[in-house]
Amino acid sequence: MMSDVATTPRRIGRLDLVGRQLDYWVTVYKRTWRGSAVSSFVMPLLYVTAMGVLLGGFIEQDPSTLEGATTYLAFVAPGLVAAHAMQTATGETMWPVMAMIKWSRTYYAMTATPLRPSDIVAAQLLFVTFRVATACGVFLLVLAAFGVFASPGGLLLAWLAQILIGLAFATVFFAFSAILKNESGFAIVYRLVVIPQFLFSGAFFPIGNLPPTLEWLARLTPLWHGVDLTRMLLLGTVDVPLALVHVVYLGVVTVLGWWFAASRLTKRLAL
Amino acid sequence: MSPSQPETGVKTGQHAAEAPALMVRARELRKAYGAFEAVRGIDVDVRPGEAFGFLGPNGAGKSSTMRMIAAVSPPSGGDLRVLGMDPATQGPEIRSRIGVCPQEDTLDNELNVRDNLVVYGRYFGIPRKEVAERADELLSFVQLADRAKAKVEDLSGGMKRRLTIARSLVNRPDLLLLDEPTTGLDPQARHLLWDRLFRLKQQGVTLVLTTHYMDEAEQLCDRLVVMDAGRIVAEGSPLELIREHSTREVAELRFGVGEHGALAEKVADLAERVEVLPDRLLLYTSDGEEALARVHERGLSPVAFLVRRSTLEDVFLRLTGRTLVE
Numbered sequence: 203m204m205s206d207v208a209t210t211p212r213r214i215g216r217l218d219l220v221g222r223q224l225d226y227w228v229t230v231y232k233r234t235w236r237g238s239a240v241s242s243f244v245m246p247l248l249y250v251t252a253m254g255v256l257l258g259g260f261i262e263q264d265p266s267t268l269e270g271a272t273t274y275l276a277f278v279a280p281g282l283v284a285a286h287a288m289q290t291a292t293g294e295t296m297w298p299v300m301a302m303i304k305w306s307r308t309y310y311a312m313t314a315t316p317l318r319p320s321d322i323v324a325a326q327l328l329f330v331t332f333r334v335a336t337a338c339g340v341f342l343l344v345l346a347a348f349g350v351f352a353s354p355g356g357l358l359l360a361w362l363a364q365i366l367i368g369l370a371f372a373t374v375f376f377a378f379s380a381i382l383k384n385e386s387g388f389a390i391v392y393r394l395v396v397i398p399q400f401l402f403s404g405a406f407f408p409i410g411n412l413p414p415t416l417e418w419l420a421r422l423t424p425l426w427h428g429v430d431l432t433r434m435l436l437l438g439t440v441d442v443p444l445a446l447v448h449v450v451y452l453g454v455v456t457v458l459g460w461w462f463a464a465s466r467l468t469k470r471l472a473l
Numbered sequence: 474m475s476p477s478q479p480e481t482g483v484k485t486g487q488h489a490a491e492a493p494a495l496m497v498r499a500r501e502l503r504k505a506y507g508a509f510e511a512v513r514g515i516d517v518d519v520r521p522g523e524a525f526g527f528l529g530p531n532g533a534g535k536s537s538t539m540r541m542i543a544a545v546s547p548p549s550g551g552d553l554r555v556l557g558m559d560p561a562t563q564g565p566e567i568r569s570r571i572g573v574c575p576q577e578d579t580l581d582n583e584l585n586v587r588d589n590l591v592v593y594g595r596y597f598g599i600p601r602k603e604v605a606e607r608a609d610e611l612l613s614f615v616q617l618a619d620r621a622k623a624k625v626e627d628l629s630g631g632m633k634r635r636l637t638i639a640r641s642l643v644n645r646p647d648l649l650l651l652d653e654p655t656t657g658l659d660p661q662a663r664h665l666l667w668d669r670l671f672r673l674k675q676q677g678v679t680l681v682l683t684t685h686y687m688d689e690a691e692q693l694c695d696r697l698v699v700m701d702a703g704r705i706v707a708e709g710s711p712l713e714l715i716r717e718h719s720t721r722e723v724a725e726l727r728f729g730v731g732e733h734g735a736l737a738e739k740v741a742d743l744a745e746r747v748e749v750l751p752d753r754l755l756l757y758t759s760d761g762e763e764a765l766a767r768v769h770e771r772g773l774s775p776v777a778f779l780v781r782r783s784t785l786e787d788v789f790l791r792l793t794g795r796t797l798v799e
Binding site for chain 2: 211225229233306314315
């Protein structure tokens with residue numbers, strides 16, 4: 203072979219570089235899965251018992267005010283699942299990301315190898331997707347036992363919707379964590395962004411009950427799109443154009459968030 | 474170019490015509506962080522198989538240079554080729570053939586000693602079976618085989634550094650980058666590490682290291698550059714640098730506190746050059762004993778004195794007016 207053949211070494215592909223991180227994430231998961239398995243089984247039971255069964259028992263049901271649900275339990279169950287997707291995704295992309303930047307400095311070890319920051323982001327988001335898919339999968343199966351869902355097909359689609367909700371939040375929070383200088387910012391964001399969305403984005407009550415301005419604000423939040431999409435699918439009340447709006451909204455957030463996360467982490471690690 | 478070079482597998486790219494195979498080739502290389510220029514236009518050539526050192530005080534630009542060579546920090550200006558490739562566009566390809574031992578520990582405390590090597594090896598696309606074999610080999614090489622299952626946080630500083638070196642070798646690199654490899658280690662740990670690095674060099678691995686220890690540079694480096702404030706102020710083998718920038722011997726005189734400045738004038742004619750440090754006077758001369766005798770003849774009696782050969786520390790002092798370790 204002539205030497206100029208060697209001057210262009212084989213380019214290492216994206217999929218290859220992402221796949222090489224599988225062993226790392228499997229090792230991480232092996233260490234933590236017991237805790238997360240218990241919480242993803244117990245948490246839904248606690249929530250659905252407290253909110254759906256007990257609190258719901260006090261709520262006088264007029265189906266016309268519950269967005270197509272016949273009981274409060276059936277109304278709140280999809281909201282709880284979507285909120286759980288958000289909580290799982292944000293929890294996995296705040297402290298863990300900052301830890302890998304600042305405390306364990308794992309990202310610096312990774313970028314000393316062929317991996318690029320964008321490959322690291324991709325692999326970690328796949329891991330978060332896996333966490334959301336398993337956590338919400340268990341959640342949905344537990345809820346299914348209460349007999350509140352319309353059809354198995356809707357259940358499956360709702361499960362896929364949780365992955366999209368999880369990705370929308372995970373990508374944006376990953377980007378945020380990659381910018382943030384220290385962890386005190388997380389407490390603020392948790393109180394001002396995560397908790398208000400959890401409470402006011404239609405998971406626990408129809409947002410029509412909010413004053414008009416707040417209702418419109420609620421309609422702009424990613425969680426409302428996620429909750430409404432999940433509820434349609436689980437209750438079998440799909441409004442196709444609106445469902446498409448939800449999917450496109452969450453999809454666009456995911457794409458922008460992903461791009462932003464990769465570019466911010468690249469910048470952060472290059473310093 | 475000799476045909477015996479392919480061991481390092483150096484690919485010279487478009488520079489093949491004008492330059493021999495170089496592991497690292499930098500021209501007018503710069504790195505700026507906002508308004509601050511850490512590296513201000515340096516030229517560096519690292520040849521296959523040599524041990525090359527960047528010597529300089531903290532803040533000289535050594536680590537910034539190393540991070541550019543490691544293809545993790547994009548240069549702000551100038552031209553850089555590592556293994557004949559461009560770090561800006563061929564980062565993954567470059568990094569798959571180099572090993573990096575960073576200044577700050579980046580071991581994974583959550584994984585045990587052996588898993589740190591295995592997981593890291595997988596990032597290079599090394600098959601699982603092979604990476605397992607290499608991990609065991611490397612643990613023996615750095616004398617940590619009996620700690621394979623230990624937690625990283627239970628290791629001593631020297632052991633962690635050895636594990637980091639083992640990790641940096643898992644892809645069998647052609648070029649090994651070591652950023653202050655022995656800073657913070659006790660003398661025993663340093664000598665063990667030096668021995669391992671020396672063995673690697675004998676196996677043909679090119680070493681590039683930064684240090685602010687003169688003895689480390691003298692022990693390990695075939696060639697080095699002295700950096701100060703982002704620039705290269707001297708270049709050569711340790712011996713060449715000493716010959717060029719210092720005298721053969723140095724007489725060190727220690728007088729009472731605060732007297733050194735005034736006494737320097739009284740002995741100025743006894744040496745080629747006199748350096749005043751806070752705690753002693755350095756007389757640079759070809760014959761230190763002779764200079765010392767003349768000092769005594771003048772009725773001056775230092776509290777302590779010593780004649781020694783010139784070292785890289787003296788070179789550095791000469792070039793920058795400062796000592797290396799402050």
